[in-house]
Amino acid sequence: MRKPEFVYVTYIETTPERLWEALTSSEFSRRYWWNTDVVSDWKVGSPFSLVMDGTTTDAGIILEADPPRRLSYTFQHVATGEPAREPPSKVVFELERHGRLVKLTLTHEGFADGSRMLDGISKGWPAIMSSLKSLLESGRALDVPLAALDIEGVG
Amino acid sequence: MDISDFRPDTVYTIYIASTPAKVWEALTRAEFSRKYFSGFAVETDLKVGGRFAVRAPDGSLHISGDVLACDPPRRLAVTWNVNWPGLVEKLGTTLVTYEIEAAGDAVRLTMTEAHDRPLSDDILSGGRLGWPAILSSLKSLLETGEPLVIKMAPPLRMLEALKQLGVEVPM
Numbered sequence: 001m002r003k004p005e006f007v008y009v010t011y012i013e014t015t016p017e018r019l020w021e022a023l024t025s026s027e028f029s030r031r032y033w034w035n036t037d038v039v040s041d042w043k044v045g046s047p048f049s050l051v052m053d054g055t056t057t058d059a060g061i062i063l064e065a066d067p068p069r070r071l072s073y074t075f076q077h078v079a080t081g082e083p084a085r086e087p088p089s090k091v092v093f094e095l096e097r098h099g100r101l102v103k104l105t106l107t108h109e110g111f112a113d114g115s116r117m118l119d120g121i122s123k124g125w126p127a128i129m130s131s132l133k134s135l136l137e138s139g140r141a142l143d144v145p146l147a148a149l150d151i152e153g154v155g
Numbered sequence: 156m157d158i159s160d161f162r163p164d165t166v167y168t169i170y171i172a173s174t175p176a177k178v179w180e181a182l183t184r185a186e187f188s189r190k191y192f193s194g195f196a197v198e199t200d201l202k203v204g205g206r207f208a209v210r211a212p213d214g215s216l217h218i219s220g221d222v223l224a225c226d227p228p229r230r231l232a233v234t235w236n237v238n239w240p241g242l243v244e245k246l247g248t249t250l251v252t253y254e255i256e257a258a259g260d261a262v263r264l265t266m267t268e269a270h271d272r273p274l275s276d277d278i279l280s281g282g283r284l285g286w287p288a289i290l291s292s293l294k295s296l297l298e299t300g301e302p303l304v305i306k307m308a309p310p311l312r313m314l315e316a317l318k319q320l321g322v323e324v325p326m
Contacts, residue, residue, distance in 0.1 A: 010169075013303060099306050100304065101303055126169060130171070134172055137299055138298050142172055143172075143261060144170055144260070145258075149258075
């Protein structure tokens with residue numbers, strides 16, 4: 001049995017430093033992440049939250065911050081809905097220089113079997129990471145409404 | 156061919172600022188694939204029962220298969236068999252399906268690699284390394300006009316696992 005996790009890899013024509021900034025700065029995240037702020041001081045042990053249009057949707061604690069190589073935080077859905085009752089999971093970003101590119105590996109793990117949260121994030125991350133790649137390579141984020149993702153209870 | 160026994164083992168979804176017709180064209184035509192797929196030429200006879208092939212840059216046949224479903228520009232399913240002696244005998248047929256949907260002003264492309272028997276993560280690691288690179292480059296090509304130059308190391312974990320099974324792999 002494979003453990004319940006989501007892994008996503010993408011290659012982006014950028015530098016690890018710019019990608020790190022895009023992952024940790026609300027100025028960037030608002031553009032590729034449905035107007036979501038990524039709020040933290042990015043120090044190990046500090047709180048982390050996602051704030052979408054002024055509402056905190058997800059929150060956690062910074063577990064690792066090694067700019068511009070590795071970032072991880074715990075992740076718990078705190079907005080309304082059933083997934084809010086699931087225990088915190090863990091998000092890890094690994095940034096590796098790959099020639100003139102950066103290989104970005106996102107691992108989201110620590111889900112219980114049958115997690116609804118896992119289903120939701122498996123639909124959400126590809127759209128967010130795709131839009132981030134577009135923004136860094138072309139200067140334009142994608143225009144994909146959250147409702148187009150068919151996430152249960154969203155949109 | 157009965158595909159009811161096939162289980163999806165690897166799914167990769169990517170959103171592209173493009174149109175379904177352009178994504179379809181990029182997936183099925185050699186002039187595009189050579190740019191984003193390390194010089195490999197995709198040849199697709201676009202009808203059910205048509206031939207599907209991927210040729211290496213030297214012209215040799217690397218992957219061969221048949222078109223199982225063809226609904227442009229929405230869905231293409233092909234058998235995707237790497238031409239290494241003994242591979243299909245040991246792993247069974249590989250089924251690759253592309254689904255293309257409009258999502259807002261962008262396109263959602265979902266690639267599913269399915270098999271008719273359980274395969275180890277070691278065997279599946281080859282596709283899991285390759286698909287993100289190929290489809291990241293396809294996205295860049297369609298959005299910026301330039302593919303990515305991704306120098307991939309050989310998929311050693313998969314090659315070693317295939318060798319253990321007795322498949323003749325180029326090492």
